[in-house]
Amino acid sequence: MDGGENVSVHTRQWTLQPESEYRFELDPGTSLAIKLVTGYAEIFGAELADGKTYLFGQECKAAVFTWQGCTIEMSLPLLSPSQSCMRHVTGHPSVEYLSDETPMVAYGNVHMALEAMRVRALAAVHGSPIHDDGDDDMSGTDAPRVLVLGPETSGKTSVCKILTNYAVRAGQDWTPVFVNVDPSEGGWAVPGAISAAPIPAPIQTATPASPLGSVVTSAPNHVASNALLPLSYWYGHAEMKRNPLLMDRLIRNLGENIRDKYESDAESHCSGLVVDTPSSFAASSGTGSDHRLTMIKACVDAFRINVILVVGHEKLNVEMQRTYGNRMTVLKIPKSGGVVELDQVYRERVHKYQLHTYFYGHVIEPPPGLSTKAYVQAGEQTPDLTLQLSPLSTTVNFGDITIYRIGEETMAPNSALPIGAARVVSEVQPLLVDPALSGSGLYNAVLAILAPPNPDEAERYDEEILDLHVVGYIVITALDLPNKRMTVLSPSPGSLVGKTAIVGSFEWQE
Numbered sequence: 001m002d003g004g005e006n007v008s009v010h011t012r013q014w015t016l017q018p019e020s021e022y023r024f025e026l027d028p029g030t031s032l033a034i035k036l037v038t039g040y041a042e043i044f045g046a047e048l049a050d051g052k053t054y055l056f057g058q059e060c061k062a063a064v065f066t067w068q069g070c071t072i073e074m075s076l077p078l079l080s081p082s083q084s085c086m087r088h089v090t091g092h093p094s095v096e097y098l099s100d101e102t103p104m105v106a107y108g109n110v111h112m113a114l115e116a117m118r119v120r121a122l123a124a125v126h127g128s129p130i131h132d133d134g135d136d137d138m139s140g141t142d143a144p145r146v147l148v149l150g151p152e153t154s155g156k157t158s159v160c161k162i163l164t165n166y167a168v169r170a171g172q173d174w175t176p177v178f179v180n181v182d183p184s185e186g187g188w189a190v191p192g193a194i195s196a197a198p199i200p201a202p203i204q205t206a207t208p209a210s211p212l213g214s215v216v217t218s219a220p221n222h223v224a225s226n227a228l229l230p231l232s233y234w235y236g237h238a239e240m241k242r243n244p245l246l247m248d249r250l251i252r253n254l255g256e257n258i259r260d261k262y263e264s265d266a267e268s269h270c271s272g273l274v275v276d277t278p279s280s281f282a283a284s285s286g287t288g289s290d291h292r293l294t295m296i297k298a299c300v301d302a303f304r305i306n307v308i309l310v311v312g313h314e315k316l317n318v319e320m321q322r323t324y325g326n327r328m329t330v331l332k333i334p335k336s337g338g339v340v341e342l343d344q345v346y347r348e349r350v351h352k353y354q355l356h357t358y359f360y361g362h363v364i365e366p367p368p369g370l371s372t373k374a375y376v377q378a379g380e381q382t383p384d385l386t387l388q389l390s391p392l393s394t395t396v397n398f399g400d401i402t403i404y405r406i407g408e409e410t411m412a413p414n415s416a417l418p419i420g421a422a423r424v425v426s427e428v429q430p431l432l433v434d435p436a437l438s439g440s441g442l443y444n445a446v447l448a449i450l451a452p453p454n455p456d457e458a459e460r461y462d463e464e465i466l467d468l469h470v471v472g473y474i475v476i477t478a479l480d481l482p483n484k485r486m487t488v489l490s491p492s493p494g495s496l497v498g499k500t501a502i503v504g505s506f507e508w509q510e
């Protein structure tokens with residue numbers, strides 16, 4: 001269907017009672033335009049500005065919540081009877097309904113308790129008198145450092161966004177650090193990464209391609225003025241069970257670097273942090289479940305957690321109470337009935353959206369009949385939705401980039417080893433990958449380009465590359481074995497010669 005200048009548009013309003021929400025789910029190819037007409041409303045804690053049109057796309061599922069009550073308006077194309085079969089591609093959500101049963105009061109109370117911790121932490125830094133109610137176990141002068149745990153699609157990411165956004169909106173100039181240790185989610189960059197960023201402004205929700213807001217990739221900073229510069233490590237796989245030892249190490253690296261990078265001054269330290277985790281940390285059965293307590297411990301140590309929130313899971317709550325209840329607050333919070341179950345096929349589509357967005361930026365086409373121009377001219381479009389990037393396709397020699405794979409042997413199969421010889425590869429051993437070998441697995445592979453190693457040779461060590469953060473990602477789009485050259489798609493024109501990269505299990509094709 002075309003941009004549809006000749007499609008007429010009608011509006012439909014929803015009136016929301018106080019403490020209720022409008023929930024919607026979009027199908028592929030559908031976008032939705034919502035405007036706040038009266039009252040106050042928020043999406044996962046980020047306030048909607050009055051009269052501004054917000055666009056949602058790429059199968060976004062979310063809710064507009066209001067504390068005080070509000071009216072919101074959708075702009076929808078008016079369909080003739082012959083077009084009604086096109087409803088699914090025309091700005092109509094496939095699921096939409098109002099609900100007055102939300103866990104927002106409970107989440108609001110958690111926010112208030114965390115806010116009191118921040119205020120006390122700051123008072124302690126300034127040497128001001130500390131008002132301690134003494135009636136909760138979140139007293140003391142530590143900034144809140146919150147670990148959010150819960151089973152699959154319990155709403156962990158949404159809770160993390162709500163708590164972070166409420167902190168940012170508290171008017172105290174807090175910049176809480178959002179930590180994403182769920183490699184299947186992608187966070188700010190591409191799936192496979194774990195990362196952290198201090199959040200200075202509310203995280204917007206528009207598309208699952210950027211679940212935590214947009215980031216700087218190849219865009220000049222002034223274009224992506226609201227973009228964040230996260231600190232990332234590359235795990236390379238979607239699932240924790242693939243390499244728990246590597247995950248453990250990266251979590252610890254991330255924690256250490258957050259301390260060095262974001263918490264050097266006492267005041268930013270008071271904002272605290274919120275850690276979003278994968279559901280595998282909560283799964284008490286199935287493969288990988290034996291590693292989950294190690295992973296939780298890695299997070300507790302690395303991020304010096306002092307509050308654990310368990311989203312809607314009684315057994316995990318009891319387990320966390322037993323393990324950590326004597327030294328920190330462990331709180332069970334309700335799961336929202338609005339959380340949508342996401343299947344594997346959907347998650348794979350979202351990974352594709354995320355990779356596409358990383359290289360090309362994203363444009364959410366408004367529903368037919370609403371022109372993109374109108375949004376931009378009216379200043380209504382946020383840079384989030386129009387950031388278009390121009391990646392570069394370049395050819396490099398095989399030897400220009402040193403590529404490693406962590407802890408996985410890909411060359412000769414075990415059956416090809418001499419009888420009696422066992423291949424011993426540590427899970428965290430970096431293995432050189434030779435692009436000239438036909439089974440290198442590099443075609444269409446996503447590679448993380450690492451920060452340069454220590455310039456001081458004496459400080460180098462074997463596994464140093466495990467401890468280097470990511471500076472960008474590339475995809476190998478063609479391999480020319482006879483000429484020993486490969487074509488790579490990269491977000492910016494910087495030279496790749498001499499760079500070190502790690503390949504994981506993610507592949508991407510346009």
Ligand SMILES: Nc1ncnc2c1ncn2[C@@H]1O[C@H](COP(=O)(O)OP(=O)(O)OP(=O)(O)O)[C@@H](O)[C@H]1O
Pocket residue numbers: 023024060061062063150151152153154155156157158159182277278279336337338339340341342
């Ligand atoms: N109240 C709500 N109304 C509508 N959609 C919602 C609501 N809360 C969450 N969602 C949507 O449900 C989906 C799952 O939520 P979320 O990502 O927060 O869960 P999760 O526990 O982090 O998932 P995962 O299993 O990937 O770790 C997301 O698409 C989210 O936007």
